Amino acid sequence: MNNSITIEESKRIKELPPYLFVKIDNMKNEALKKGMDLIDLGIGDPDQETPSFIIKAFEEAIKNGKHHHYPSNYGLIDLRIAISQWYKERFQVNLNPENEILPLIGSKEGIGHIPLAFVNPGDIVLVPNPAYPVYQAATTLAGGQSYDIPLLEENGFLPNLDNIDPFILKKSKMLFLNYPNNPTGAVANKEYFEKVVKFAKRNNIIVCHDAAYTEIYFDQQKPLSFLEIEEAKEVGIEFHSFSKTYCMTGWRIGFAVGNSKIIKGLAKVKSNLDSGVFQAIQMSAIAALKKSHDFVNNLCKIYQERRDIIVDGLNKLNWETKKPKATFYIWIKVPPGYTSSELCKTLIEKIGIITTPGIGFGRHGEGYIRAALTVDKNRLQEAIIRLGNMQ
Numbered sequence: 001m002n003n004s005i006t007i008e009e010s011k012r013i014k015e016l017p018p019y020l021f022v023k024i025d026n027m028k029n030e031a032l033k034k035g036m037d038l039i040d041l042g043i044g045d046p047d048q049e050t051p052s053f054i055i056k057a058f059e060e061a062i063k064n065g066k067h068h069h070y071p072s073n074y075g076l077i078d079l080r081i082a083i084s085q086w087y088k089e090r091f092q093v094n095l096n097p098e099n100e101i102l103p104l105i106g107s108k109e110g111i112g113h114i115p116l117a118f119v120n121p122g123d124i125v126l127v128p129n130p131a132y133p134v135y136q137a138a139t140t141l142a143g144g145q146s147y148d149i150p151l152l153e154e155n156g157f158l159p160n161l162d163n164i165d166p167f168i169l170k171k172s173k174m175l176f177l178n179y180p181n182n183p184t185g186a187v188a189n190k191e192y193f194e195k196v197v198k199f200a201k202r203n204n205i206i207v208c209h210d211a212a213y214t215e216i217y218f219d220q221q222k223p224l225s226f227l228e229i230e231e232a233k234e235v236g237i238e239f240h241s242f243s244k245t246y247c248m249t250g251w252r253i254g255f256a257v258g259n260s261k262i263i264k265g266l267a268k269v270k271s272n273l274d275s276g277v278f279q280a281i282q283m284s285a286i287a288a289l290k291k292s293h294d295f296v297n298n299l300c301k302i303y304q305e306r307r308d309i310i311v312d313g314l315n316k317l318n319w320e321t322k323k324p325k326a327t328f329y330i331w332i333k334v335p336p337g338y339t340s341s342e343l344c345k346t347l348i349e350k351i352g353i354i355t356t357p358g359i360g361f362g363r364h365g366e367g368y369i370r371a372a373l374t375v376d377k378n379r380l381q382e383a384i385i386r387l388g389n390m391q
């Protein structure tokens with residue numbers, strides 16, 4: 001007799017796209033079992049440790065009992081003030097710490113929850129493709145429909161907002177953007193962001209700009225905040241992360257800033273689902289914002305050196321690749337004769353190099369693979385040697 005209940009996943013779970021990266025993980029484990037010496041350019045997780053002055057701030061904060069309790073839903077006011085000061089200095093943008101800033105348990109958490117605040121079942125969310133997979137997943141989980149807007153090389157990997165079907169636009173509630181971009185490494189300029197603001201106003205669309213990589217840039221060309229654009233705060237918010245800038249991926253802290261109504265909606269969702277960020281971590285984030293100038297400068301130098309090793313090396317081997325102006329990703333064209341998944345498989349099995357297939361970021365990512373610059377330069381030089389020997 002079978003007494004067990006039928007356990008069926010919800011439709012919204014079933015609608016989530018298959019997580020392609022699991023396959024890569026399996027291949028990686030196979031290669032490890034065989035004892036291969038792997039060079040892992042797969043995941044976007046910095047190889048450096050969190051700087052010691054941030055750890056010190058944490059050690060001090062955790063000893064203070066007042067930080068051991070539930071944090072407030074809007075986060076520590078001192079953190080919100082530090083964020084507003086950092087924003088003013090870095091982007092010349094004014095933010096009100098009372099209602100335009102919201103700390104998050106990592107920016108992924110905020111991105112994951114924002115559609116729940118504004119998207120009704122059947123509403124459309126415009127999602128770039130290829131992209132960080134969370135935009136689409138969050139839309140699906142909220143019951144929305146995601147509509148792919150392709151990022152093509154001929155448009156500088158910026159979505160063309162002029163040729164979206166008016167019928168789609170009418171049902172569109174939200175637009176996700178991400179510059180500097182993961183996975184393509186593309187950067188958006190002021191002109192483009194101005195177009196986005198006009199587009200959003202004309203079509204009544206909320207803009208959610210994921211700015212996780214604004215501090216990882218090269219050649220002194222500082223990427224913009226979307227909020228630097230006039231009237232941007234009327235249409236959108238921006239997500240920031242401490243993960244990449246301060247090598248704090250495991251700490252789980254980020255923040256959203258911008259339009260107070262949008263911030264309020266996100267805060268409502270969060271107050272019903274989570275209890276905010278551990279205050280000792282918020283105290284560490286304050287230290288990160290205030291004292292990281294030299295650390296981040298140096299980090300960018302490290303990534304730039306790595307970028308040049310990989311891109312110059314690839315170009316010498318006749319792999320067509322451009323140097324990104326920001327992010328720690330290289331978006332590499334797949335040579336003829338392979339799909340992106342086939343190339344990733346070959347690179348793991350033959351030479352022990354792990355990359356991510358473009359198709360994992362959406363169908364318009366096919367034809368590319370992504371390499372993350374998160375291993376030291378000697379290993380990158382070794383990767384280029386192995387590639388040269390494979391040909």
Ligand SMILES: *Cc1c(COP(=O)(O)O)cnc(C)c1O
Nearest residue numbers: 106107108132182212241243254
């Ligand atoms: C890494 C990453 C994030 C997530 O950052 P967390 O703050 O660690 O959640 C968000 N967006 C993009 C594009 C990323 O690459």
